[in-house]
């Protein structure tokens with residue numbers, strides 16, 4: 001009898017850990033130490049508060065792939081699932097029992113798949129999720145740099161921009177060096193750490209809500225089965241949707257968020273979380289397209305279009321915030337346009353050897 005979807009995703013996660021571990025074990029001692037130290041800040045990255053026992057567990061699991069796979073599912077995927085289900089409230093019933101797992105891959109962000117048992121599951125990848133809170137931190141520091149309310153004037157605006165570019169590079173390629181460039185700008189004790197964590201959680205919850213909405217809106221009946229390459233000789237079947245259904249899932253995910261958080265959601269928190277996420281996704285598209293031409297996910301629309309559509313939904317729901325949204329978006333677009341140009345130039349140079 002095939003394993004349950006829950007067991008399947010756990011086993012898959014554990015098996016896919018091998019290259020992660022190979023990279024870690026082979027790394028020089030100083031890099032290993034830097035990565036382990038980074039583990040101490042890991043809880044804040046994901047927006048959960050872990051006590052010292054959980055933190056020492058995290059340090060322990062980095063030495064053991066079975067424990068790390070368990071850690072991914074219990075400490076990262078499960079709380080995110082709880083957050084998304086609580087946003088859906090009573091509407092969550094049809095998706096409540098669908099397993100949500102985290103895989104150590106960098107290729108697909110999120111998707112619904114079919115386990116060998118025939119059951120559905122939702123898989124999230126490590127790349128985007130791991131970057132979310134850190135991205136919010138770097139963007140917050142870049143955006144406020146040089147102002148009276150600077151989050152951290154300790155580095156230059158160019159360094160923060162380069163940090164975001166490195167993060168995009170890491171989330172597409174898994175490059176440890178790119179991650180370490182970005183990590184050096186990270187301050188786990190930052191004054192705004194709680195705000196960054198909250199924005200990161202908004203962004204990641206929205207990604208999962210998008211997958212839930214595909215199911216709740218009945219999109220599975222219209223989906224095509226595509227294949228996600230796990231390695232040269234292994235694929236998993238995943239759902240691929242038409243463009244209009246993708247945009248409908250985005251819209252419904254955002255409306256779920258707005259209706260849940262109407263009292264506390266402001267233009268500020270919206271533009272501070274989904275804005276950087278979607279512009280970051282666009283940056284990753286640029287990195288991907290320059291490194292390898294084929295799109296990794298069969299159906300998600302371009303991030304630029306998704307961002308504009310999300311903004312239109314938001315302004316329609318909160319007309320009074322239009323001015324602020326425009327102003328914040330101007331800053332956001334200006335920053336990311338500059339970073340994107342820089343990434344294109346850098347990658348072009350590195351490819352042409354110039």
Ligand SMILES: [Zn+2]
Pocket residue numbers: 210211214241246249300
């Ligand atoms: Zn989708």
